[in-house]
Amino acid sequence: MGENAIKIFIDVILLGLFFYEVGIMASASRIHEILGCVFFVLLIIHNLLNKGYYMNLGQGRYSRKRIAGIVVIGVFGISVLVLEFSGVAMSRHLFPNMKFLSDWNVRALHLGAAIAALAALIFHVLMHMGRYMQGKKFYYLTGLALVLTISGIFGLPYIERWYHPVSINLQQTIEGEKVNFSGNVLIVYFSRVGNTDFPKQVDAVSGASLLKDNEVLLGNAQVLALMIQNAIGGDIASIQTVEKYPGSYNETTKIAGDELAKQSFPVLKHKLPDLVQYDTIVLVYPLWWGTLPRPVASFMKAYNFEGKTIVPVVTHGGGGAGDSVEVLRGLANGKVAEPLIVYSSDIPLFRDDVTNHLKNLHR
Numbered sequence: 051m052g053e054n055a056i057k058i059f060i061d062v063i064l065l066g067l068f069f070y071e072v073g074i075m076a077s078a079s080r081i082h083e084i085l086g087c088v089f090f091v092l093l094i095i096h097n098l099l100n101k102g103y104y105m106n107l108g109q110g111r112y113s114r115k116r117i118a119g120i121v122v123i124g125v126f127g128i129s130v131l132v133l134e135f136s137g138v139a140m141s142r143h144l145f146p147n148m149k150f151l152s153d154w155n156v157r158a159l160h161l162g163a164a165i166a167a168l169a170a171l172i173f174h175v176l177m178h179m180g181r182y183m184q185g186k187k188f189y190y191l192t193g194l195a196l197v198l199t200i201s202g203i204f205g206l207p208y209i210e211r212w213y214h215p216v217s218i219n220l221q222q223t224i225e226g227e228k229v230n231f232s233g234n235v236l237i238v239y240f241s242r243v244g245n246t247d248f249p250k251q252v253d254a255v256s257g258a259s260l261l262k263d264n265e266v267l268l269g270n271a272q273v274l275a276l277m278i279q280n281a282i283g284g285d286i287a288s289i290q291t292v293e294k295y296p297g298s299y300n301e302t303t304k305i306a307g308d309e310l311a312k313q314s315f316p317v318l319k320h321k322l323p324d325l326v327q328y329d330t331i332v333l334v335y336p337l338w339w340g341t342l343p344r345p346v347a348s349f350m351k352a353y354n355f356e357g358k359t360i361v362p363v364v365t366h367g368g369g370g371a372g373d374s375v376e377v378l379r380g381l382a383n384g385k386v387a388e389p390l391i392v393y394s395s396d397i398p399l400f401r402d403d404v405t406n407h408l409k410n411l412h413r
């Protein structure tokens with residue numbers, strides 16, 4: 051193989067590895083770590099093979115295009131270094147003892163570096179392509195590169211958010227303005243956390259928008275329930291099923307889909323407090339398949355809500371309240387108030403909205 055062929059071969063592998071790493075970053079596995087190291091070694095070889103580029107840096111004219119090329123390579127080089135260092139600090143398999151940055155900071159750094167490297171890489175490849183392609187084709191390619199970069203910038207954090215728990219300080223998150231609420235309140239929540247057999251390693255958990263405070267995993271509905279309790283006081287209880295859901299998000303959605311198709315009433319673990327003493331039941335739940343999770347239907351069936359007000363609080367991953375409030379109205383013989391609806395990613399900054407909604411309910 052001639053030197054040129056080796057260069058092209060390594061470049062293609064580097065490109066493939068980079069996109070493969072971005073694609074599997076969500077699983078953050080041993081393979082991701084090993085390939086990250088392979089990428090780094092190949093990148094050093096790539097630079098050695100192209101050392102002529104660096105040796106020529108001091109020579110010739112500096113056109114705008116040349117300067118842009120150097121900046122892009124610089125951004126890429128720095129991003130890769132940050133990627134590698136933060137990767138080592140985050141490593142669970144290859145370098146488990148090298149924790150020189152806190153978990154949360156290092157993840158943000160790794161993600162930011164991945165975005166910067168992605169953008170730089172796309173423009174680097176594009177500048178090379180400019181040599182072989184002219185006119186319309188080149189403009190189409192530039193357009194495609196822009197679309198890829200923008201989807202990377204917005205897509206990577208989304209993937210990250212979807213697959214990894216987000217660290218919060220629970221106490222700070224739930225703390226806020228107190229609201230005067232008359233009558234006795236019971237806050238009942240149903241959450242995936244508390245009803246799921248999660249693996250011990252919190253970061254290995256996959257699934258939408260889980261929260262954690264230090265190493266303690268928290269359900270979205272659970273955090274909302276605690277926010278509400280912080281605002282209006284009252285007792286708090288959780289709906290728990292006898293059968294736990296599996297740790298895998300996908301499997302959970304399948305089981306939940308089956309329960310829905312069968313309109314089943316999953317058996318609940320224990321009786322919740324007697325409702326007689328309460329005037330308001332705040333019911334916090336996630337949207338499942340665009341509707342009410344069946345364990346919440348089990349709760350509704352088990353109790354008499356006559357003379358009580360139910361306040362639905364729904365958390366979702368983009369589907370709003372779906373038809374869950376209508377289903378709730380069909381199951382409840384009490385009054386169902388206007389729901390409070392929150393997109394899962396907004397929960398850490400939702401405390402003020404909780405205050406406003408609760409104030410409005412009492413107007």
Ligand SMILES: Cc1cc2nc3c(=O)[nH]c(=O)nc-3n(C[C@H](O)[C@H](O)[C@H](O)COP(=O)(O)O)c2cc1C
Nearest residue numbers: 241242269270271336337338339340367368369394
């Ligand atoms: C089984 C299942 C089904 C879901 N279905 C939907 C859905 O149809 N629409 C939606 O926007 N979000 C859906 N989600 C996302 C959850 O509503 C969202 O992540 C919620 O904040 C989770 O709350 P939790 O952590 O208290 O369980 C679903 C989640 C699960 C586990």
